[in-house]
Amino acid sequence: MEKQIYGFYNYSMTDIFKIKELASTPVRVLVYEYLNEHQKALSLKYIESDLYDLDRSSIFRTLKTFVDHKIVHTIHDGSGSVKYALCQEGCNCDPSDLHFHFYCTTCEATYCLLDLPVPSVSLPTGFVISQANMVLSGLCNNCNS
Amino acid sequence: MEKQIYGFYNYSMTDIFKIKELASTPVRVLVYEYLNEHQKALSLKYIESDLYDLDRSSIFRTLKTFVDHKIVHTIHDGSGSVKYALCQEGCNCDPSDLHFHFYCTTCEATYCLLDLPVPSVSLPTGFVISQANMVLSGLCNNCNS
DNA sequence: AAACCAATGCAATAAAGTTGCACCTAACTA
DNA sequence: TAGTTAGGTGCAACTTTATTGCATTGGTTT
Numbered sequence: 146m147e148k149q150i151y152g153f154y155n156y157s158m159t160d161i162f163k164i165k166e167l168a169s170t171p172v173r174v175l176v177y178e179y180l181n182e183h184q185k186a187l188s189l190k191y192i193e194s195d196l197y198d199l200d201r202s203s204i205f206r207t208l209k210t211f212v213d214h215k216i217v218h219t220i221h222d223g224s225g226s227v228k229y230a231l232c233q234e235g236c237n238c239d240p241s242d243l244h245f246h247f248y249c250t251t252c253e254a255t256y257c258l259l260d261l262p263v264p265s266v267s268l269p270t271g272f273v274i275s276q277a278n279m280v281l282s283g284l285c286n287n288c289n290s
Numbered sequence: 291m292e293k294q295i296y297g298f299y300n301y302s303m304t305d306i307f308k309i310k311e312l313a314s315t316p317v318r319v320l321v322y323e324y325l326n327e328h329q330k331a332l333s334l335k336y337i338e339s340d341l342y343d344l345d346r347s348s349i350f351r352t353l354k355t356f357v358d359h360k361i362v363h364t365i366h367d368g369s370g371s372v373k374y375a376l377c378q379e380g381c382n383c384d385p386s387d388l389h390f391h392f393y394c395t396t397c398e399a400t401y402c403l404l405d406l407p408v409p410s411v412s413l414p415t416g417f418v419i420s421q422a423n424m425v426l427s428g429l430c431n432n433c434n435s
Numbered sequence: 436a437a438a439c440c441a442a443t444g445c446a447a448t449a450a451a452g453t454t455g456c457a458c459c460t461a462a463c464t465a
Numbered sequence: 466t467a468g469t470t471a472g473g474t475g476c477a478a479c480t481t482t483a484t485t486g487c488a489t490t491g492g493t494t495t
Contacts, residue, residue, distance in 0.1 A: 247417055275427060279424050290416070
Protein backbone atom coordinates (compact mmCIF):
# COMPACT_ATOMS: atom_id res chain seq x y z
CA MET A 146 0.00 0.00 0.00
CA GLU A 147 1.31 3.43 -0.93
CA LYS A 148 1.98 5.78 1.89
CA GLN A 149 -0.25 8.77 2.12
CA ILE A 150 1.35 12.03 1.10
CA TYR A 151 -1.42 14.46 1.69
CA GLY A 152 -4.77 14.20 3.41
CA PHE A 153 -8.20 15.22 2.29
CA TYR A 154 -11.10 16.66 4.11
CA ASN A 155 -14.54 15.11 3.92
CA TYR A 156 -16.03 18.54 4.30
CA SER A 157 -16.54 21.20 1.69
CA MET A 158 -14.77 24.51 1.94
CA THR A 159 -18.04 26.12 2.99
CA ASP A 160 -18.38 23.61 5.82
CA ILE A 161 -14.82 24.24 6.93
CA PHE A 162 -15.39 27.97 7.09
CA LYS A 163 -18.50 27.39 9.19
CA ILE A 164 -16.78 24.93 11.50
CA LYS A 165 -13.78 27.20 11.95
CA GLU A 166 -16.07 30.19 12.38
CA LEU A 167 -14.77 32.29 9.56
CA ALA A 168 -16.67 34.36 7.03
CA SER A 169 -16.37 33.32 3.43
CA THR A 170 -14.85 36.07 1.31
CA PRO A 171 -13.54 36.21 -2.26
CA VAL A 172 -9.88 36.15 -1.34
CA ARG A 173 -10.35 33.41 1.24
CA VAL A 174 -12.17 31.24 -1.25
CA LEU A 175 -9.47 31.64 -3.87
CA VAL A 176 -6.61 31.01 -1.45
CA TYR A 177 -8.33 28.00 0.09
CA GLU A 178 -9.09 26.48 -3.29
CA TYR A 179 -5.57 27.11 -4.45
CA LEU A 180 -4.07 25.31 -1.46
CA ASN A 181 -6.57 22.51 -1.79
CA GLU A 182 -5.83 21.98 -5.46
CA HIS A 183 -2.10 21.84 -4.96
CA GLN A 184 -2.02 19.51 -1.96
CA LYS A 185 1.38 20.76 -0.95
CA ALA A 186 2.77 23.32 1.44
CA LEU A 187 3.26 26.53 -0.49
CA SER A 188 5.03 29.82 0.15
CA LEU A 189 3.39 33.21 -0.03
CA LYS A 190 5.60 34.08 -2.95
CA TYR A 191 4.47 31.01 -4.84
CA ILE A 192 0.77 31.56 -4.19
CA GLU A 193 1.13 35.23 -5.01
CA SER A 194 2.67 34.56 -8.41
CA ASP A 195 -0.26 32.39 -9.43
CA LEU A 196 -3.06 34.43 -7.90
CA TYR A 197 -1.60 37.53 -9.46
CA ASP A 198 -4.81 39.51 -9.43
CA LEU A 199 -4.85 39.38 -5.64
CA ASP A 200 -2.74 41.65 -3.51
CA ARG A 201 0.19 40.16 -1.62
CA SER A 202 -0.83 41.61 1.70
CA SER A 203 -4.36 40.31 1.27
CA ILE A 204 -3.05 36.81 0.70
CA PHE A 205 -0.64 37.24 3.59
CA ARG A 206 -3.37 38.33 5.95
CA THR A 207 -5.67 35.62 4.71
CA LEU A 208 -3.05 32.98 5.44
CA LYS A 209 -2.49 34.47 8.85
CA THR A 210 -6.21 34.34 9.51
CA PHE A 211 -6.30 30.72 8.33
CA VAL A 212 -3.49 29.91 10.74
CA ASP A 213 -5.32 31.61 13.61
CA HIS A 214 -8.45 29.64 12.82
CA LYS A 215 -6.49 26.41 12.39
CA ILE A 216 -7.42 25.97 8.78
CA VAL A 217 -3.78 26.10 7.78
CA HIS A 218 -0.49 25.35 9.51
CA THR A 219 2.92 26.74 8.78
CA ILE A 220 6.10 24.85 8.04
CA HIS A 221 9.62 26.19 8.28
CA ASP A 222 11.51 23.97 5.90
CA GLY A 223 14.72 25.89 5.62
CA SER A 224 13.96 27.15 2.13
CA GLY A 225 14.04 30.70 3.39
CA SER A 226 10.32 31.27 3.26
CA VAL A 227 7.45 30.01 5.36
CA LYS A 228 5.22 27.40 3.76
CA TYR A 229 1.50 27.08 4.36
CA ALA A 230 -0.49 23.85 4.16
CA LEU A 231 -4.14 23.04 4.76
CA CYS A 232 -4.77 21.30 8.03
CA GLN A 233 -6.15 17.80 7.91
CA GLU A 234 -9.47 16.66 9.27
CA GLY A 235 -9.36 16.80 13.03
CA CYS A 236 -6.17 18.80 13.08
CA ASN A 237 -6.07 21.28 15.91
CA CYS A 238 -2.45 22.08 15.35
CA ASP A 239 -1.54 20.70 18.73
CA PRO A 240 1.32 18.27 19.32
CA SER A 241 -0.89 15.21 18.90
CA ASP A 242 -1.75 16.25 15.37
CA LEU A 243 1.85 16.57 14.32
CA HIS A 244 3.21 14.97 11.26
CA PHE A 245 6.49 15.10 9.40
CA HIS A 246 7.07 17.19 6.32
CA PHE A 247 9.42 16.52 3.50
CA TYR A 248 11.23 19.28 1.68
CA CYS A 249 12.77 18.44 -1.67
CA THR A 250 15.95 20.43 -2.11
CA THR A 251 15.73 20.00 -5.88
CA CYS A 252 12.19 21.00 -6.80
CA GLU A 253 11.68 22.88 -3.53
CA ALA A 254 8.32 21.25 -2.95
CA THR A 255 7.18 20.58 0.60
CA TYR A 256 4.99 17.55 1.26
CA CYS A 257 2.96 16.56 4.28
CA LEU A 258 3.82 13.00 5.29
CA LEU A 259 0.65 11.98 7.03
CA ASP A 260 1.61 8.36 7.45
CA LEU A 261 4.57 9.30 9.57
CA PRO A 262 3.14 10.30 12.91
CA VAL A 263 5.60 11.95 15.22
CA PRO A 264 6.42 9.57 18.04
CA SER A 265 5.67 10.91 21.47
CA VAL A 266 8.75 12.42 22.97
CA SER A 267 9.56 12.78 26.64
CA LEU A 268 11.06 16.16 27.23
CA PRO A 269 13.46 17.18 29.98
CA THR A 270 11.86 18.31 33.22
CA GLY A 271 10.06 21.61 32.97
CA PHE A 272 9.74 21.72 29.22
CA VAL A 273 6.18 21.96 27.89
CA ILE A 274 5.55 21.36 24.22
CA SER A 275 2.82 23.23 22.43
CA GLN A 276 3.83 22.95 18.81
CA ALA A 277 6.33 21.34 16.54
CA ASN A 278 7.99 21.71 13.20
CA MET A 279 9.36 18.52 11.75
CA VAL A 280 10.99 18.71 8.39
CA LEU A 281 13.00 16.03 6.68
CA SER A 282 14.76 17.16 3.55
CA GLY A 283 16.40 15.57 0.59
CA LEU A 284 15.13 14.23 -2.73
CA CYS A 285 11.46 13.57 -3.45
CA ASN A 286 10.10 10.73 -5.54
CA ASN A 287 9.63 12.94 -8.59
CA CYS A 288 13.18 14.24 -8.60
CA ASN A 289 14.67 10.85 -7.77
CA SER A 290 14.23 9.25 -11.17
CA MET B 291 19.30 11.37 35.79
CA GLU B 292 18.83 14.76 34.15
CA LYS B 293 18.42 14.74 30.45
CA GLN B 294 21.23 16.27 28.50
CA ILE B 295 20.43 19.64 26.98
CA TYR B 296 23.60 20.41 25.16
CA GLY B 297 26.63 18.34 24.35
CA PHE B 298 30.28 19.10 24.79
CA TYR B 299 33.29 18.30 22.74
CA ASN B 300 36.30 16.57 24.20
CA TYR B 301 38.45 18.48 21.78
CA SER B 302 39.74 22.01 22.02
CA MET B 303 38.73 24.60 19.50
CA THR B 304 42.17 24.38 17.93
CA ASP B 305 41.72 20.63 17.52
CA ILE B 306 38.31 21.12 15.95
CA PHE B 307 39.66 23.58 13.44
CA LYS B 308 42.40 21.12 12.51
CA ILE B 309 40.01 18.17 12.26
CA LYS B 310 37.56 20.16 10.18
CA GLU B 311 40.40 21.56 8.08
CA LEU B 312 39.80 25.19 8.70
CA ALA B 313 42.31 27.96 9.40
CA SER B 314 42.07 29.64 12.75
CA THR B 315 41.36 33.33 12.37
CA PRO B 316 40.42 36.07 14.85
CA VAL B 317 36.75 36.20 13.85
CA ARG B 318 36.41 32.42 13.78
CA VAL B 319 37.91 32.12 17.22
CA LEU B 320 35.59 34.72 18.67
CA VAL B 321 32.48 33.29 17.06
CA TYR B 322 33.37 29.73 18.02
CA GLU B 323 34.06 30.69 21.61
CA TYR B 324 30.87 32.67 21.76
CA LEU B 325 28.79 29.73 20.59
CA ASN B 326 30.63 27.40 22.90
CA GLU B 327 30.08 29.59 25.93
CA HIS B 328 26.38 29.95 25.33
CA GLN B 329 25.58 26.32 24.61
CA LYS B 330 22.46 27.28 22.75
CA ALA B 331 21.48 27.85 19.16
CA LEU B 332 21.85 31.55 18.43
CA SER B 333 20.78 33.87 15.66
CA LEU B 334 23.13 36.08 13.70
CA LYS B 335 21.43 39.12 15.15
CA TYR B 336 22.02 37.91 18.67
CA ILE B 337 25.67 37.06 18.12
CA GLU B 338 26.19 40.33 16.29
CA SER B 339 24.83 42.42 19.13
CA ASP B 340 27.30 40.90 21.58
CA LEU B 341 30.32 40.77 19.31
CA TYR B 342 29.67 44.34 18.29
CA ASP B 343 33.22 45.08 17.22
CA LEU B 344 32.93 42.48 14.48
CA ASP B 345 31.18 43.15 11.24
CA ARG B 346 27.87 41.45 10.58
CA SER B 347 28.91 40.08 7.22
CA SER B 348 32.10 38.67 8.68
CA ILE B 349 30.10 36.81 11.31
CA PHE B 350 27.62 35.74 8.67
CA ARG B 351 30.32 34.37 6.41
CA THR B 352 32.08 32.74 9.32
CA LEU B 353 28.91 30.93 10.31
CA LYS B 354 28.40 29.84 6.73
CA THR B 355 31.94 28.53 6.64
CA PHE B 356 31.33 26.69 9.91
CA VAL B 357 28.23 25.12 8.40
CA ASP B 358 30.14 24.06 5.30
CA HIS B 359 32.82 22.50 7.45
CA LYS B 360 30.26 20.86 9.74
CA ILE B 361 31.35 22.72 12.81
CA VAL B 362 27.93 24.27 13.15
CA HIS B 363 24.43 23.27 12.06
CA THR B 364 21.48 25.51 11.40
CA ILE B 365 18.03 25.32 12.93
CA HIS B 366 14.90 26.89 11.57
CA ASP B 367 12.77 27.27 14.65
CA GLY B 368 10.08 29.55 13.33
CA SER B 369 11.40 32.59 15.19
CA GLY B 370 12.00 34.36 11.89
CA SER B 371 15.74 34.04 11.92
CA VAL B 372 18.06 31.11 11.44
CA LYS B 373 19.80 29.80 14.53
CA TYR B 374 23.30 28.37 14.61
CA ALA B 375 24.54 25.74 17.03
CA LEU B 376 27.86 23.98 17.46
CA CYS B 377 27.84 20.42 16.21
CA GLN B 378 28.43 17.71 18.74
CA GLU B 379 31.29 15.29 18.76
CA GLY B 380 30.93 12.91 15.86
CA CYS B 381 28.26 15.01 14.22
CA ASN B 382 28.46 14.92 10.45
CA CYS B 383 25.15 16.64 10.06
CA ASP B 384 23.71 13.59 8.34
CA PRO B 385 20.36 12.04 9.29
CA SER B 386 21.89 9.67 11.79
CA ASP B 387 23.22 12.57 13.82
CA LEU B 388 19.87 14.27 14.08
CA HIS B 389 18.43 15.46 17.30
CA PHE B 390 15.43 17.48 18.32
CA HIS B 391 15.57 21.14 19.17
CA PHE B 392 13.37 23.01 21.54
CA TYR B 393 12.36 26.58 20.91
CA CYS B 394 10.95 28.51 23.85
CA THR B 395 8.32 30.91 22.61
CA THR B 396 8.75 33.05 25.73
CA CYS B 397 12.48 33.63 26.05
CA GLU B 398 13.12 32.71 22.39
CA ALA B 399 15.98 30.44 23.31
CA THR B 400 16.67 27.37 21.21
CA TYR B 401 18.10 24.29 22.88
CA CYS B 402 19.61 21.14 21.46
CA LEU B 403 17.92 18.11 22.98
CA LEU B 404 20.65 15.54 22.64
CA ASP B 405 18.90 12.87 24.61
CA LEU B 406 16.03 12.78 22.16
CA PRO B 407 17.39 10.99 19.13
CA VAL B 408 15.16 11.18 16.12
CA PRO B 409 13.61 7.76 15.54
CA SER B 410 14.36 6.29 12.18
CA VAL B 411 11.54 6.98 9.80
CA SER B 412 10.55 4.98 6.76
CA LEU B 413 9.76 7.34 3.96
CA PRO B 414 7.41 6.77 1.04
CA THR B 415 8.96 5.08 -2.00
CA GLY B 416 11.43 7.25 -3.86
CA PHE B 417 12.08 9.75 -1.10
CA VAL B 418 15.70 10.04 0.04
CA ILE B 419 16.49 11.91 3.23
CA SER B 420 19.69 13.87 3.56
CA GLN B 421 18.94 16.28 6.36
CA ALA B 422 16.33 17.21 8.88
CA ASN B 423 15.07 20.06 10.98
CA MET B 424 13.18 18.99 14.06
CA VAL B 425 11.92 21.70 16.33
CA LEU B 426 9.53 21.32 19.21
CA SER B 427 8.31 24.56 20.66
CA GLY B 428 6.63 25.72 23.79
CA LEU B 429 7.85 26.68 27.24
CA CYS B 430 11.33 25.90 28.50
CA ASN B 431 12.24 24.94 32.05
CA ASN B 432 13.43 28.45 32.89
CA CYS B 433 10.24 30.14 31.76
CA ASN B 434 8.02 27.48 33.26
CA SER B 435 8.37 28.46 36.89
C1' DA C 436 60.76 42.03 -0.02
C1' DA C 437 57.29 40.93 -3.43
C1' DA C 438 53.50 38.31 -4.62
C1' DC C 439 49.61 35.82 -3.42
C1' DC C 440 45.41 34.29 -1.30
C1' DA C 441 42.10 34.18 2.04
C1' DA C 442 39.76 36.88 5.60
C1' DT C 443 37.62 41.04 6.92
C1' DG C 444 34.98 45.44 6.93
C1' DC C 445 32.06 48.64 4.70
C1' DA C 446 28.31 49.59 2.05
C1' DA C 447 24.81 48.47 -0.88
C1' DT C 448 21.23 45.42 -2.24
C1' DA C 449 17.90 41.61 -2.31
C1' DA C 450 14.34 39.01 -0.33
C1' DA C 451 10.85 38.07 3.00
C1' DG C 452 7.68 39.64 6.14
C1' DT C 453 4.67 43.23 7.99
C1' DT C 454 1.93 47.44 8.72
C1' DG C 455 -0.82 52.04 8.03
C1' DC C 456 -4.31 53.85 5.77
C1' DA C 457 -8.04 54.63 2.64
C1' DC C 458 -11.67 52.52 0.19
C1' DC C 459 -15.13 49.20 -0.60
C1' DT C 460 -18.66 45.94 0.32
C1' DA C 461 -21.74 43.37 2.75
C1' DA C 462 -24.35 42.99 6.95
C1' DC C 463 -26.94 45.40 10.57
C1' DT C 464 -30.06 49.00 12.40
C1' DA C 465 -33.27 52.38 12.70
C1' DT D 466 -34.95 51.80 2.38
C1' DA D 467 -31.28 54.78 3.83
C1' DG D 468 -27.66 55.32 7.15
C1' DT D 469 -24.25 53.16 9.94
C1' DT D 470 -20.77 49.99 11.08
C1' DA D 471 -17.28 46.36 10.88
C1' DG D 472 -14.43 43.70 8.56
C1' DG D 473 -11.98 42.74 4.15
C1' DT D 474 -9.06 44.32 0.47
C1' DG D 475 -5.57 46.92 -2.23
C1' DC D 476 -1.86 50.06 -2.43
C1' DA D 477 2.26 51.65 -0.83
C1' DA D 478 5.59 52.15 2.42
C1' DC D 479 8.60 50.14 5.58
C1' DT D 480 11.15 46.77 8.77
C1' DT D 481 13.84 42.93 9.36
C1' DT D 482 16.76 39.34 7.79
C1' DA D 483 19.80 37.54 4.51
C1' DT D 484 23.30 38.24 1.03
C1' DT D 485 26.81 40.15 -2.13
C1' DG D 486 30.53 43.34 -4.44
C1' DC D 487 34.48 45.37 -3.71
C1' DA D 488 38.46 47.40 -1.62
C1' DT D 489 41.61 46.64 2.15
C1' DT D 490 44.16 44.02 5.42
C1' DG D 491 47.19 40.58 7.04
C1' DG D 492 49.47 36.49 7.12
C1' DT D 493 52.02 32.93 4.26
C1' DT D 494 54.90 31.56 0.43
C1' DT D 495 58.48 32.17 -2.81
